[in-house]
Amino acid sequence: MTNNELETLKYPIGKFIFPENVTQEYIDNCISILEYFPEKLERLVKKISEEQLDTPYRPGGWTVRQTVHHLSDSHHHSYTRFKWALTEDKPLIKAYYEDKWAALIDSKSAPIEMSLQHLKAIHFKLVYLLKRLSDEDLNKCFIHPETKNEVSLKRNIGLYAWHSNHHYTHIENLLKRNNWL
Numbered sequence: 001m002t003n004n005e006l007e008t009l010k011y012p013i014g015k016f017i018f019p020e021n022v023t024q025e026y027i028d029n030c031i032s033i034l035e036y037f038p039e040k041l042e043r044l045v046k047k048i049s050e051e052q053l054d055t056p057y058r059p060g061g062w063t064v065r066q067t068v069h070h071l072s073d074s075h076h077h078s079y080t081r082f083k084w085a086l087t088e089d090k091p092l093i094k095a096y097y098e099d100k101w102a103a104l105i106d107s108k109s110a111p112i113e114m115s116l117q118h119l120k121a122i123h124f125k126l127v128y129l130l131k132r133l134s135d136e137d138l139n140k141c142f143i144h145p146e147t148k149n150e151v152s153l154k155r156n157i158g159l160y161a162w163h164s165n166h167h168y169t170h171i172e173n174l175l176k177r178n179n180w181l
Contacts, residue, residue: 001059009058012169016162022154027138030161035127037164038119041071044171045112052180053112057170062102064174067167069107070098072115072122078160079126085142085153086133092143130157 019026045053045068053065062070077096084091101107133153141150151159175181 006058009061009170009173011166012173013162013165016159016166018155018158022158027154027157030157031127031130033161033164034123034130034157037168038116038123041068041119041164041168041171042116044168044175045116048175048180052175052178055174055178057174061170063108064171065109065112066102066107067171068112069110069115070102071164071167072118073101073107074098074163075119075122075126075160078156079122081142081151081156082126082129082153085140085156086137090141090143090150092145095145 045064048064053068054063056063057067073096081093084093138154138157139152141152142156143149144151172181
């Protein structure tokens, strides 16, 4: 496999790009992606077998099961980051080792239903919150400990809409490549 092929498998929709000029339309579109993502993901994975769930979406990548659990874990962290930024002045958030979390027994073997249900709940709460934020709220920030960069909530909305589509496409492409759809 060439480096270009591997890069395409890693980033099937490309890397996240945050627009210089963030419009209300952009924010609304991202929130809509977040609103409908849990059900869209559930429709994609609900009929695949245990063997298919334990298939990596790319060489050296996570299995479908690990990816679903990762989405739940990651979006839970994101929701907390939104709440911190809204209630504290530029809080320094806590990062987590997503690869180590994905290697834990629950991520490697638990039924995906628990993470699908968790995604539905966390996205319901998140979208309810996001739809009610003011422009002032959207400009609030948290500080990421690894980069020391300030991350605005409007950027984080875009990032997690991208993150949803990024991992959805990983799974969808695997299913298509193997004629499992």
